[in-house]
Amino acid sequence: MALVKINEILAGRHTDQKVSVRGWVYRKREGKELIFMVVRDSTGVIQCTIKKANPSWSEAQKLTIESSLMLEGTAKEDTRAPGGFEIGAEAVTIIGLAENFPISKDKSEEFIRDMRHLWLRSRKMNLVMKVRAETLEAAREYFKRQKYTEVSPPMFISAAVEGGSTLFGLKYFDQELYLTQSSQLYLEILIYSLENVYCIAPSFRAEKSRTIRHLTEYWHMEGEWPFADMNDLMKFEEGLMTHVCHTIAEKCQAEFKELGADIEKLKAVTAPFPKITYKEAIDRLKPKNPALNWGSDLGYEDEKVLAEDFGKPFFVYDYPTEIKAFYCKTYADHPEVAMSVDMMVPRIGEISTGGAREENKDHLIERMKAQGLKPEDYEWYLDLRRFGTVPHVGFGMGLERLLIWMLDLENIIDAIPFPRTTRRFYP
RNA sequence: GCCGCCGUUGCAUAGCCCGGUAGUGCGACUGACUGUUAAUCAGUAGGUCAAAGGUUCGAGUCCUUUCGGCGGCGCCA
Numbered sequence: 001m002a003l004v005k006i007n008e009i010l011a012g013r014h015t016d017q018k019v020s021v022r023g024w025v026y027r028k029r030e031g032k033e034l035i036f037m038v039v040r041d042s043t044g045v046i047q048c049t050i051k052k053a054n055p056s057w058s059e060a061q062k063l064t065i066e067s068s069l070m071l072e073g074t075a076k077e078d079t080r081a082p083g084g085f086e087i088g089a090e091a092v093t094i095i096g097l098a099e100n101f102p103i104s105k106d107k108s109e110e111f112i113r114d115m116r117h118l119w120l121r122s123r124k125m126n127l128v129m130k131v132r133a134e135t136l137e138a139a140r141e142y143f144k145r146q147k148y149t150e151v152s153p154p155m156f157i158s159a160a161v162e163g164g165s166t167l168f169g170l171k172y173f174d175q176e177l178y179l180t181q182s183s184q185l186y187l188e189i190l191i192y193s194l195e196n197v198y199c200i201a202p203s204f205r206a207e208k209s210r211t212i213r214h215l216t217e218y219w220h221m222e223g224e225w226p227f228a229d230m231n232d233l234m235k236f237e238e239g240l241m242t243h244v245c246h247t248i249a250e251k252c253q254a255e256f257k258e259l260g261a262d263i264e265k266l267k268a269v270t271a272p273f274p275k276i277t278y279k280e281a282i283d284r285l286k287p288k289n290p291a292l293n294w295g296s297d298l299g300y301e302d303e304k305v306l307a308e309d310f311g312k313p314f315f316v317y318d319y320p321t322e323i324k325a326f327y328c329k330t331y332a333d334h335p336e337v338a339m340s341v342d343m344m345v346p347r348i349g350e351i352s353t354g355g356a357r358e359e360n361k362d363h364l365i366e367r368m369k370a371q372g373l374k375p376e377d378y379e380w381y382l383d384l385r386r387f388g389t390v391p392h393v394g395f396g397m398g399l400e401r402l403l404i405w406m407l408d409l410e411n412i413i414d415a416i417p418f419p420r421t422t423r424r425f426y427p
Numbered sequence: 428g429c430c431g432c433c434g435u436u437g438c439a440u441a442g443c444c445c446g447g448u449a450g451u452g453c454g455a456c457u458g459a460c461u462g463u464u465a466a467u468c469a470g471u472a473g474g475u476c477a478a479a480g481g482u483u484c485g486a487g488u489c490c491u492u493u494c495g496g497c498g499g500c501g502c503c504a
Contacts, residue, residue, distance in 0.1 A: 029463050036463050047464080065454095065465095080462055105465050106439035106453050110496055166503075182504090207502055208428070218504065300500075342504095350504060398504030423496070 001072055007043035009085050014075040019087065021046070024121070025067045025098070035060045037089070038082075039071060042126070048073065048087040056092040066098040066121070113413070117427040120417055127255040128414055131248060132403055136200060138247035139221055142240050148196040148223060153183035155202065159377045166205045168216075179204035182396055185327075185381055187224035188357060191392055192384065196225040200399070208422050212411045213348055213401060217420040224394030230339050233354050233393040234315055237343055238271035240397075241313055245269040248406060261407045265312075273343075274314040281306060281316050295320050303349040310346070317341035326367040329356040329391075343397070345405040354395025361385035 001020045008014060009021075023041035030036075037048045037060060048071055050060045063069065073089040080086075103115055103122075112119045119125060143150065156172065157180045167178040180186075183199050190197045203220040223236065245266040249256075256263040276284070282292050285302050292302065298316070306316070321330050321338040328338040340355035358364045361382055365375045375382065403415035413419035418427065 027465055029461090029466065031461050031463070032459090034462070038464085049462080078462090080464085082464055100437075100455065102437060102454095104438055104454055108439070110434090111438070113496090203504075205503070209500095209502065210498065211500085211503095212498080214503070220504070297502085300502095348504095353504065396504065401504055 005043045006039070006041045006046045009046055009075045009087070010044055010083050012077070012085070015077050015085070017075055018072070018090075019075045020070065020072045021087065022070050022095075023068070025063050025065055025069065028063055028065060030061065037063060037069075037071070037092075039069070039087075040121075040123075044083075045123070046083060046085060046087060047081040048089050050089040050092060054090065056089065059094055060089070060092045062094060062097065063092070064098045065101045066118075068095040068098075069093060070095060113424060114426075116418065124259065125414070125417070127259050128403070128407060128409070129417060131252050131255050131407060132399075132415065134248055134251050135244055135399065135403060135406070138244045138251075139200065139240065141247070142243040143198045143223065146196070146236070146239070148198045148225070149194045151187065151190050151194065151197045151199050153180070153186035153199050153201055155180050155204075166207050168204050168206045181205050182220065183222050184224065184394055184396060187222055187394060188381070188384060188392065191224050191226045191390075192388065195227075196223075198223040203396075210422065213404065215400060215412055215416065215419055215421060218401075218412075218416070219399040220396050221399055222394065222396040224392065226390040226392040228393045229391065230317065230341065230356055230393065233356070233395060234273075234275065234317070234341060235271075237315075237341075237352060237354065237395055237397075238273050241273075241343070242269055242271050244402070245406070256407075259407060266406060269313060273312070274310050276306075276314070276316055277318040278316055278320065278337075279318070284309075295322060297323050300349050303344055304347070307344050307346040307349065313343055313345050313351075315341050315343055324355075326371050326373060327357050327364065328367075329358045330363075341395075345401075348401050348405045351401040351405060352395055352397035354393065356391065356393045359385060359389045359391050361389070 001018045002014070003020045003022070004014055006021060006023065009019060021039060021041060023039045025037055026040040026045050027038035028036065033052050035050050035057075037050065038045055039048050050057060070093040071087065071089050072091040073087040075085060075087055077084060078086045101118070103112065103118055120129075140150065156177050158177060166181055169176055169178055181203050183201055183203070187197050187199060198221070200219060200221050202217050204217050206216065207214060246269070249263050249266040253263060278298075279294065281298060281302075282294060282296070285292050285305060288305060289302060306314070317340065318337050319340045321328065321336050324338040324340050328340050330336075330338050338355065340353070342350045343352040345351050358367065364382065364385060368375050368378065400412045400415035403409065404412050407415070409415055413421065
């Protein structure tokens with residue numbers, strides 16, 4: 001008897017054949033002559049029936065929600081069954097009898113967050129995790145096609161990438177270390193050997209943000225490469241975003257359908273994206289928000305207004321130097337403007353930040369001092385400018401922010417299996 | 428960091444404004460019934476109302492504080 005996956009049966013590939021499935025009880029309805037067992041595995045759910053005359057009847061009666069089991073029977077097409085197919089069970093074997101499952105149809109957000117380890121079994125989380133995996137795969141595929149080498153940066157670091165206020169500190173034997181908030185500086189080291197590099201790794205931020213788009217631990221897709229400028233950077237980001245959206249639209253149709261997410265939005269993503277400068281953004285927003293001036297940070301509300309206008313991913317670039325990090329390259333003829341670019345999407349705002357990096361050692365030291373940073377803390381970073389410095393660019397994109405936009409998720413915590421927020425780190 | 432909302436049985440909730448024996452649905456258990464779609468019907472069990480203090484003859488309800496949770500802004504991806 002062939003051991004099969006449930007989605008194969010639902011695709012009609014085993015109709016009228018004897019099959020064996022392994023999985024868990026998703027629903028159960030018990031009658032006097034007939035028991036309906038809805039069984040799930042990693043690929044889907046299918047209704048199974050067993051009649052009272054069957055020797056396994058008493059075993060089936062014992063089944064509880066989320067018990068694991070092996071079930072053998074005949075796959076049949078049946079319009080009465082949800083999904084159009086069902087298995088007429090001939091033998092049922094309980095593998096692990098489940099206790100009373102705590103998650104039922106009445107559940108609050110708070111409760112399913114406490115039950116995350118069990119909620120991950122839900123259809124919703126199952127589907128989102130599959131889209132997440134496909135997204136990672138599509139991103140890697142794009143980087144690889146463009147001849148980028150995947151590298152592995154450290155999570156323990158000794159100095160901050162930016163200010164330092166958002167770093168998690170930790171005891172490292174007798175020293176104080178931090179968890180990385182971006183792998184950018186380490187990618188910058190590696191371009192001198194491998195040229196085009198990328199990584200997909202966690203970033204940690206100790207921001208006490210209380211929103212639907214912040215995690216303290218999130219997955220960061222970062223790329224960095226030499227001999228490139230702002231145009232190259234935006235072109236690459238457009239290409240990555242387009243490739244990921246189109247690949248997901250093709251590969252995850254079933255997941256989007258069951259989740260009720262809009263797949264047309266992904267198909268509509270095409271390069272080139274709209275691009276506006278920071279100054280143009282300020283001019284556009286000024287009538288609605290008179291408080292904005294050159295030098296103002298664009299707030300989330302401002303970004304949302306812009307995003308609603310475009311209705312799709314777009315870039316804002318050329319920000320004031322004073323609101324950007326020390327490593328941002330500035331224009332030689334007007335140093336008050338930094339070569340920095342954010343990609344924004346509707347509802348979420350920023351999903352990526354990138355820019356050209358300052359390659360001149362003396363300018364870099366000036367910028368560090370202006371921001372109250374000690375150049376001696378960044379000796380190895382300055383060495384990169386001492387030994388064969390090169391113009392280079394890079395960016396970082398938040399994987400979970402990309403996912404909540406693609407899937408229309410209400411909260412970023414559903415884009416990652418084990419979310420860490422300011423208040424939650426269990427399980 | 429600032430602001431707002433919430434906490435009643437395993438789960439979801441009513442009751443709080445206007446103080447007077449804590450009610451319902453789901454789940455569990457018992458039984459009936461059913462090609463059912465997280466079915467339906469009958470019955471049973473299940474609650475120091477987040478904690479502490481205060482007001483009161485009397486507090487789930489009013490007041491204060493604390494704890495826990497959620498969200499908005501700031502900050503960011």
